[in-house]
Every structure is written in C-alpha cells, then in structure tokens.
Amino acid sequence: MRRSDSKSIRAALPGLGRILKHFAPQLRKQKWLLILSFGSLLAEIVLHLLEPWPLKFIFDYILLPNASHKSHHLPIAAALSQLSPSVLLTSLVASIVAIALLGAAAAYFSIVGMALAATNMLTEIRTDLYSHLQRLSLAFHNQAKTGDLITRVTSDIERLREVSVMAVLPLLANSLTLVGMILVMFWMNWELALIAIAIFPWFLFSTVRLTHKIRRVVKMQRQGEGAMAATAAESISAIKVVKALSLHEMLERVFFHYNRKSLRASNKAQQLSAALERMVELLVGVATALVLWRGVYLVLAKIVTPGDLLVFVNYLRIAFKPMRQLAKYTGQIAKATASGERVLDILNTVPDIQDSKGALEAPPFLGAIRFENVSFAYNPEQLILKNISFEVQPGQQVALVGPSGGGKSTLVSLLLRLYDPITGRILIDGHDLREYKLQSLRRQISIVLQDSILFSGTVQDNISYGRLGARFKEIEWAARLANAHDFIMALPQGYATILGERGANLSGGQRQRIAIARAAIRHAPIVILDEPTTGLDNENERAVSEALQRLTYKRTTFLISHNLKTTQSADLILYIENGQIIEQGTHTELMRLNGRYAAMYAIQDKSDLSGKAEGRRLSWQKGSDSEPLHSHCE
Structure with missing residues (x-):
C-alpha cells in the first residue's frame, strides 16, 4: 500500500477512534451482553463457512463420485465413502437445514445482544449529554442555537444507536466471514484464492476514497439539519413576534435555504454511497468470471474437483456480498461518525463556571x-x-x-x-x-x-x-x-x-x-x-x-x-x-x-403628572359629551 493510501485511510474515519475511546466506560458496562453477541457472531461465521460444503459433498460423492478422491483427503472423506447414496443424500440435506437453523439462532442472539447493549449504552450517553448541556455556562448557551442542541440530543444519538445495531455488527460479521473464507480458499487451492482476492486493492482504494467524501458531505448535512432545527425552534418559540412583525416570509426563506442545503448534501451522500456499491458489484463480477475461467481448466485437468469449484463460487457469492454491504455500511458509519463527533463536541466542552477545586458546601447565609x-x-x-x-x-x-x-x-x-x-x-x-x-x-x-x-x-x-x-x-x-x-x-x-x-x-x-x-x-x-x-x-x-x-x-x-x-x-x-x-x-x-x-426621578414624576392630567382631560371630555344627551332627555 502506498504512503498516500495509508494517509487516506487514516483520514477517512478519524472520528471513529475518538468516539470509541470516549465511550469506552459505557462499553465496558455492557461487556457481558457484548461477549454474548460476539460469541454468537463467531458461531454464525463458522456456520456461514460450512454452508456450501454439503453441496460439495453431494457433487463429489453422489453426482460425480469419480472425483471424490480429489477432496484434499478430508478426514471425513473415508466415512462419507462408506455411506449409501440415499443415506448420504438424506444426511447432507438434513445438514443444510441444521446449518440454516443454527445460523439463524446465532444471528438472532448476536443482533439482540448487540441491540440491547447499544440501547443501554446510548441511553446513558444521551442522559450524560443532557446533563452536561444543563451544566454548561450561559456563555455557551448564548452562542449556541437551541434547535441544533436538541438535534444532537435526539436524532444524533438515535443515529448512533441505529448504526451500531444495523451497520457495526453486520460489518464486523461480514469482515470476519470474509477473512475466514479467504483462509479456507487458500487451504483448498492457492491459485484460485489469489485470483479471487486480486480485486481487493481496487476495492480498498475505492472504499477509502469515497468514504472520506461521504463523511465530509454527511457532516455538512448534519450541520444543515442543526441550523434548520434551530431556525424552526426560534421562530416557533417567538411565533407572536413573528406574526406581529410579519417575519414569516423572511424566516421561510432562511428555513428553505438550510433545507435545500441539507437536501443537496443528502443527495450527494446517496450518490457517493451508490457509486461505491456499484463499484463493488463490478469488481465482484470480474472476480467471479476470472475464478470460473481458471477453475474450469483446473477441473478438466483434475487438479480440483467440481465440488471444490462449487465451494469457490459460493464463497465468492457469500464473501463478496459482505463487500457490497460494506459499501453501504461504510456510508452509514460515516454518517454515524459525523453524528458522534457532534455529540463529542458538546461533551468535550468544558463549562466556564464550575465548582473550584476544594469547593465547600455553603453554610446558611446571613445575607451580607x-x-x-x-x-x-x-x-x-x-x-x-x-x-x-x-x-x-x-x-x-x-x-x-x-x-x-x-x-x-x-x-x-x-x-x-x-x-x-x-x-x-x-x-x-x-x-x-x-x-x-x-x-x-x-x-x-x-x-x-x-x-x-x-x-x-x-x-x-x-x-x-x-x-x-x-x-x-x-x-x-x-x-x-x-x-x-x-x-x-x-x-x-x-x-x-x-x-x-x-x-x-x-x-x-x-x-x-x-x-x-x-x-x-x-x-x-x-x-x-x-x-x-x-x-x-x-x-x-x-x-x-x-x-x-x-x-x-x-x-x-x-x-x-x-x-x-x-x-x-x-x-x-x-x-x-x-x-x-x-x-x-x-x-x-x-x-x-x-x-x-x-434628573431621572424628575422626568418620571413629570410624566406621571402628565398622565394623570391627560386622564382627567379624557374624563372631562367624556362627561361633557354626556351632558347634552342628559339635557335632551330632560
């Protein structure tokens, strides 16, 4: 990897490390849930790796039994050879169901455990954020916009929670699955494995470059949303003044400006995420074609079995599916990182006014x-x-x-x-x-x-x-x-x-x-x-x-x-x-x-006297106006 690529990778997600480091205490409180989730995740990965193997055995031991001697001398090969085709087929079909069932159970426990851990952790973080905002000095609140602060407490924290469950855990699972499949592919045939991973440098280059752009655009989007929320909160809280001064059109223009700015940033982020996903699909297609092209020659040369090639193609389908999702998850994580940094900006703000070191409880004051x-x-x-x-x-x-x-x-x-x-x-x-x-x-x-x-x-x-x-x-x-x-x-x-x-x-x-x-x-x-x-x-x-x-x-x-x-x-x-x-x-x-x-007292006193005189004058006028009516009645 070139030095410039390394710098790009380090610049791509600089906030993620800060976020994890800052929230480490909250993470540690959820360690048992995280251990359960991670253990279930490892079980899910192992079961993913086993998924194509029943098909391999069906091809090599039932459909094409003459190729079974090329199965890398698996320890199970001798036992499989002793079974009748019908028993073997029934066992392998049952194993497909069992793998799917166990994989679903493992995925359930990993997702639920992670969701509970994330919810518990981020509920505590939201409480800490709200408490910290309450303790920040008036100097901070005089400069900050209320709507933007509310956005940080609500939607930014919610985005962190959603992404931790919907992106971080799947990303971790897919990454570990990918590593496991690559190791198995090298164990089966190093030549086909090299062809399969040849696209990785292109994938990493595209991911790092586009992720950096996505993160920058998303941060701009969140800032726009905060400004939009601040404008809405300010105008709604002062709705009487807005109506009295006919400010609604001006405020609508300001709101429209921030709304359009946020929309443009959102569209740009969507375009970049879509470009990353399409790039991955193209690279996966190229890798699959190359593996099939070389794999068929190796099968014809009886270097690998048809079942081995089937495992390779399935691994490419399963392993590069995470790569497609990796593009999507990378975009989501970039958005969450932007939200997390906005939360950290508040939590890292030190109150100007706070208890001094060694401050004491005040005794009952006399009032001097x-x-x-x-x-x-x-x-x-x-x-x-x-x-x-x-x-x-x-x-x-x-x-x-x-x-x-x-x-x-x-x-x-x-x-x-x-x-x-x-x-x-x-x-x-x-x-x-x-x-x-x-x-x-x-x-x-x-x-x-x-x-x-x-x-x-x-x-x-x-x-x-x-x-x-x-x-x-x-x-x-x-x-x-x-x-x-x-x-x-x-x-x-x-x-x-x-x-x-x-x-x-x-x-x-x-x-x-x-x-x-x-x-x-x-x-x-x-x-x-x-x-x-x-x-x-x-x-x-x-x-x-x-x-x-x-x-x-x-x-x-x-x-x-x-x-x-x-x-x-x-x-x-x-x-x-x-x-x-x-x-x-x-x-x-x-x-x-x-x-x-x-001088000020004299002015007010004169004003009060003038007000009383004016009141008497108005009272006299009212009385004068009524007198002719009274006389007329008489």
Whole structure:
C-alpha cells in the first residue's frame, strides 16, 4: 500500500477512534451482553463457512463420485465413502437445514445482544449529554442555537444507536466471514484464492476514497439539519413576534435555504454511497468470471474437483456480498461518525463556571454581600461592568436603577455565579462565592424575573420546583404568600391543573405570582427581583407588589427597576450607567445630590403628572359629551 493510501485511510474515519475511546466506560458496562453477541457472531461465521460444503459433498460423492478422491483427503472423506447414496443424500440435506437453523439462532442472539447493549449504552450517553448541556455556562448557551442542541440530543444519538445495531455488527460479521473464507480458499487451492482476492486493492482504494467524501458531505448535512432545527425552534418559540412583525416570509426563506442545503448534501451522500456499491458489484463480477475461467481448466485437468469449484463460487457469492454491504455500511458509519463527533463536541466542552477545586458546601447565609472592584466582560474587547464596589448588610434592600444596557442584570448574574468576574471578587458573609459549591450557593438565592418562565406540568409542580420535595402544606403556604391561592383554587383542577408550555394558559399577573410562590418556598436569605411588575395592569401590579413585600421581608434583596417610585424605600440605590456606579445612596441622599438619579426621578414624576392630567382631560371630555344627551332627555 502506498504512503498516500495509508494517509487516506487514516483520514477517512478519524472520528471513529475518538468516539470509541470516549465511550469506552459505557462499553465496558455492557461487556457481558457484548461477549454474548460476539460469541454468537463467531458461531454464525463458522456456520456461514460450512454452508456450501454439503453441496460439495453431494457433487463429489453422489453426482460425480469419480472425483471424490480429489477432496484434499478430508478426514471425513473415508466415512462419507462408506455411506449409501440415499443415506448420504438424506444426511447432507438434513445438514443444510441444521446449518440454516443454527445460523439463524446465532444471528438472532448476536443482533439482540448487540441491540440491547447499544440501547443501554446510548441511553446513558444521551442522559450524560443532557446533563452536561444543563451544566454548561450561559456563555455557551448564548452562542449556541437551541434547535441544533436538541438535534444532537435526539436524532444524533438515535443515529448512533441505529448504526451500531444495523451497520457495526453486520460489518464486523461480514469482515470476519470474509477473512475466514479467504483462509479456507487458500487451504483448498492457492491459485484460485489469489485470483479471487486480486480485486481487493481496487476495492480498498475505492472504499477509502469515497468514504472520506461521504463523511465530509454527511457532516455538512448534519450541520444543515442543526441550523434548520434551530431556525424552526426560534421562530416557533417567538411565533407572536413573528406574526406581529410579519417575519414569516423572511424566516421561510432562511428555513428553505438550510433545507435545500441539507437536501443537496443528502443527495450527494446517496450518490457517493451508490457509486461505491456499484463499484463493488463490478469488481465482484470480474472476480467471479476470472475464478470460473481458471477453475474450469483446473477441473478438466483434475487438479480440483467440481465440488471444490462449487465451494469457490459460493464463497465468492457469500464473501463478496459482505463487500457490497460494506459499501453501504461504510456510508452509514460515516454518517454515524459525523453524528458522534457532534455529540463529542458538546461533551468535550468544558463549562466556564464550575465548582473550584476544594469547593465547600455553603453554610446558611446571613445575607451580607460585598462587591470588591468587580469588572466583567462578555468579550475582552468591551467591559460591561467596570470596577464595581459596594456593600450590603443582611436584610437590606438594594435598588439597581439607570438606563437600559448599563449592566444591572449582569451584576445580579454575577451574584448567582452565572458568570465569574474578570477582576475583583464578590463576597457573601465575608467569603468569596468561588469557595462554595454552585448548587449550595444558588439554593440560597431566590429570583423573580420580568418574564418568569413556567414549565409544562401542574401548578403544584411549578411551585415545588423552588424546593424539590416540598410538602403540599408548604406549597399552599407559598401560594398564599404570593396572593396566588385564590386564583389557583378557581382553576379547573386547582393545584393539579396542567399548565401549558411556559404557562400560556395563565395571565401575566398569574404567572408572576406563581413565580413568586416558587421563590418563596426556597426560604432563601437573598432575593433578586428583575423588573417583576413591568407590563402588569394596576390590579395585578398591586397583588404582585404585596406578594413581593412579604417575600422580601427581612431578606437581602436586589431590585432592578426602571420605575423609581418602587425604589424610594430601598436602603441603598445604585445608579448604574455604562457599567459604572455613577451615584449611590438612599433616595433622600440622591435627591439632595441633584445628579443623574434626581434628573431621572424628575422626568418620571413629570410624566406621571402628565398622565394623570391627560386622564382627567379624557374624563372631562367624556362627561361633557354626556351632558347634552342628559339635557335632551330632560
């Protein structure tokens, strides 16, 4: 084999070794099933090798008995010669049935054993992949496309399972069968065996060259499918915005582009696989013709028997059938390798945020928090937070105000350790956050967002997600605290009512109050509120505000809000702009300072007064319009 061929072979399936190495622990767990499958596979191969021999004996000992002395002096030859033709024929015909029966049983156990092993292994891998995705940092998820990740968890894993059963095991069986038949052919007649294997170099060359192309095309296809799934997931999840902005035609064009790209790659892969299979068929035909041409001369010369030639032709038919399938299986394995590499890309991604070495379980927090010279950037070129420093005492409320995009939400994300600062540190009760295990840290922080996410499941489930294993009495207590109990009981099945995806069958205020109940049940000493009342009508805002007051009582609270009326009572107000704390203090202190906060408060106050005046004007107009009607009636 030339050096370039060797390089091509090494480049053809580089991912397969990586996949097998990475999943070796899961493979070892299935060793007994794999041993059973492999043992059954070896039995199946031996029976395949025996298949043409009853025909050989029928030809050499019954149809052409004069040629029986040329049977390589088999140990069984003397015994066969002693049997009458009728007994011998009956025995050989029965042996054909027995070989077929035993071969079917061996194939059944090898396939079922392999299927069970593959299913068990890949179920564990899928679970590991899903768990790993859950633990990857927000930086990864902000860049990744949801649809593509779902494709990797579902269809890529499924393709690995299918191929391991439908391609890997048959490929292994066919390869070992081929090796066994070649050895038997050399034992019978080396000249015919050399003619039969003369096409192997051409076969290997074609397989390696086309397999490399198939794998490259299939990887492009899987990437296209991932992009297509991401586009579909993104548009469906934001269907209201799509309809409101009439984006459906634009999104259809994007989807069509990825769909056509995937289709072209799929067609190309099919063409390459078909070309490989047709090439094998041509080579098999050439080999069969050459063996028959030379074999007939050897039979006429009485060097081999007709039965020997029959075995050779049958072996060519059986042995090169695997070669035809090898082309098909190679294409499937190339597809599975592409899928496996996509799975490994995720599993090999290291979370940016994880427990540090020697991290401890966090003790119950008092709630004292200090930011010391904290700076942060999503990318090194642009700082989002710049040298942030402040201190909060247990039970105090901190309001984060200022223009949108100033870094307020990023600041509380650092407190949750969704990201780590580039410089500086954050301390709770005098200890750096990074000293604690993530789970034990986040377990002591409750959060209520502007658009609180609810999950598919019951109302009870959604509240209990705040603290898994909570008793129903605690769930009901949290719902009452959140002003949610009454409307929950008015639902068709009360706490057992199934919520739609993201709580779509509830109003915004109802969703928010369930989210508050979920936060309350944690009994966390630290609470983060990110615009929790934005977008609510007056009635819902009043109910949510009352619930939030109860939730945050004697708890260290971070409140992000653009409505400065809701932040006046905060113990500390931080005015954040362009990633910096421009002003800090109480409402009274900041109003006395007459800076940015005071200016923003004055603008909002003026806007509120204008809104009330406009309301009175509209009310007066309505009254004026009604007066003539009243007079007319009189």
